[in-house]
Amino acid sequence: MNDRNPSRRRLLHAGAALAATAALPLTALAQAAPDLRKVTLRVGDQTGASQGLLRAAGLLGDVPYKIEWSNYAAAVNLHEALKADATDIGSANDSPTVSAIAGGSRILAVASWTNGGKGTSLLVRKNSDIKSIADLRGKTISPTTRGSVAHFTTVGVLKEAGIALDDVKLAFLSPTDASAAFGAGSIDAWAIWGIFRARTVGALGARVLHDGVGINSGQSVLSATRTAVADPGKRAAIAHYARLTDKAYEWARANPEAYIAWYAAFSKQDKSVVASLHEENSAYKRVPVDDTFVARLQRTHAVWLETGVLRGPIDFNQYVYRDLPIASLA
Numbered sequence: 001m002n003d004r005n006p007s008r009r010r011l012l013h014a015g016a017a018l019a020a021t022a023a024l025p026l027t028a029l030a031q032a033a034p035d036l037r038k039v040t041l042r043v044g045d046q047t048g049a050s051q052g053l054l055r056a057a058g059l060l061g062d063v064p065y066k067i068e069w070s071n072y073a074a075a076v077n078l079h080e081a082l083k084a085d086a087t088d089i090g091s092a093n094d095s096p097t098v099s100a101i102a103g104g105s106r107i108l109a110v111a112s113w114t115n116g117g118k119g120t121s122l123l124v125r126k127n128s129d130i131k132s133i134a135d136l137r138g139k140t141i142s143p144t145t146r147g148s149v150a151h152f153t154t155v156g157v158l159k160e161a162g163i164a165l166d167d168v169k170l171a172f173l174s175p176t177d178a179s180a181a182f183g184a185g186s187i188d189a190w191a192i193w194g195i196f197r198a199r200t201v202g203a204l205g206a207r208v209l210h211d212g213v214g215i216n217s218g219q220s221v222l223s224a225t226r227t228a229v230a231d232p233g234k235r236a237a238i239a240h241y242a243r244l245t246d247k248a249y250e251w252a253r254a255n256p257e258a259y260i261a262w263y264a265a266f267s268k269q270d271k272s273v274v275a276s277l278h279e280e281n282s283a284y285k286r287v288p289v290d291d292t293f294v295a296r297l298q299r300t301h302a303v304w305l306e307t308g309v310l311r312g313p314i315d316f317n318q319y320v321y322r323d324l325p326i327a328s329l330a
Contacts, residue, residue, distance in 0.1 A: 034233040039065040041228075041237040044078045044090030047071065047195050049266070050245070056262035057251035059244050065237045073183040074175050076100075076145045079223075082107050088228040089238055091245075092149075093120075093193075094219040098300045099147030101319050102310045107223040108321040109297070111242040112287050113249065117218035118211065118280035120153045120193040125180070126205040130188060133161040133210060139188035140169040142178040147309060149216060150191035152300065156215035157191075157306050165307065182206070196265045202273035217296055220284055229321055242286075252282035289322050 048071045053059050059094060072078040075092035079100035082090055089110070100107065121139075124130045130139065136158070143151035151172075158165065170201075171178075171187055175196045175295040182190045192200065200206045222242060226232040256272045256278050263281070269318050287293060297316040303309040 003140075034236050034241070036233065036237055038063040039233040039237045040063055040068055041234060041241060042068045042070065042086075042088040043241065044070050044072055044081050044087035046075060046078055046090075046092065047073065049195065050091060052262065053248045053252065054244055056258070057248045057249075059247055063244070063252065064068075065233075067094070067241075074145050075148055076237065077124045079103075079105060079107075080221055082225055085225050085227060087225075089222060089224045090233060091220050092220045093152075094190065094217050094221050094297055094300050095116055095149045095152035096145075097223055097302075098146055098297055098304065098314075098316075100223075100312065102304070102312070102315060103147075104122070106226055106319075108225045108226055108229050108319060109221050109289060109293070110229065110238055110321045110324045111222040111245075112289060112293055113220045113245070113284035114287055115218040115220075115280055115283035115285075117213045117216045120212040120216055121148050121197055121208045122153060122157055122189055122191045122210040122212070123200060123206040124209050125182070125185070125187050128188065128207070130209065133157060133163070136161075136189060137163055138166045140171055140186075141189045142171045142173050142181060142187045142193065143191045143248070144173065144175055144178050146172045147304070149193060151309075153210070153215050154191045154214045154305065155309075157210045157212075159242065160215065171267050187265070198263075198267045198269050198274055198277055201271035217300065218284075219287075224321070235324075236327070239325045242324060243327040245329060246286055249282055249284045252278070256282075257320065268271060289320050294320055 051069050070081065070087050072081065075096035078090040078092055079096055081087045083100065083105040097109065130136060141154055143154035145151065158168065173181060175192065177191055178187070178192065179196060179200065182200065189209065224238055228238065259282060260271050260275050260278055262274045263274045263277070268275055294316045301310065301314055
């Protein structure tokens with residue numbers, strides 16, 4: 001059998017990824033379009049940010065299927081819900097996505113966006129005597145949750161500076177607990193993302209010791225349960241939702257003032273605080289779920305293996321779905 005045809009190879013990847021659950025026939029992709037009015041798509045949302053952005057962009061007024069939203073404080077909680085089949089889809093950085101797969105989750109990555117590596121920072125308090133990464137030796141750092149993008153940032157920043165993990169104390173905490181510990185001074189530095197970072201910089205005047213650029217992929221991965229991907233109606237709804245996400249980022253880039261006004265209200269911070277976050281938050285652009293994407297997951301996994309966070313090989317070709325169509329919103 002000749003597998004050198006790229007289109008055939010993509011189909012074979014998709015078939016292999018789905019075989020572990022319900023063996024979706026590849027011919028199903030050619031079936032008549034399902035009636036989306038009968039579909040309910042369960043969307044897991046970190047802190048409510050995805051729903052908030054889509055609503056601010058005016059994209060939720062005419063969705064042809066029902067969305068059932070569930071909010072989670074962090075990626076680890078979102079991925080627990082996906083593993084338990086308590087939600088159909090949800091977005092997270094590639095680091096927690098890889099960690100979830102290594103932990104036994106049978107998700108499929110169906111779409112991805114990147115902003116070039118921005119979005120997660122290592123913070124210290126404004127009056128801290130820590131002025132450089134070298135000053136972190138002997139200090140207590142919270143990488144937030146184990147296996148998170150913040151953990152990945154922490155590991156990468158320390159490695160870049162030649163600091164062994166044994167030279168610092170890592171305190172794994174939920175975002176809420178880490179915020180309280182940072183404010184109380186019981187941790188010296190905190191690696192964190194998104195709304196938590198905005199609030200900490202705004203409310204406490206925290207300083208950014210490292211912005212994560214050059215360490216993180218900046219990859220946002222939309223993962224789905226295999227049950228959802230195997231269902232033609234939900235698969236079509238997922239494609240539509242991914243296109244809505246494209247449009248939301250396009251809106252954010254084209255309307256910076258409106259975006260800043262929304263995010264300031266969402267994060268409960270002054271516009272002056274969130275204005276500096278607009279560029280990185282709106283920079284996300286879709287990238288193909290292809291061999292390059294799989295290689296990115298493998299590189300992230302290699303870092304976790306090197307640091308002893310994870311063990312054992314994983315073939316990430318078995319955890320991607322390469323054939324999600326680019327849905328039209330017309």
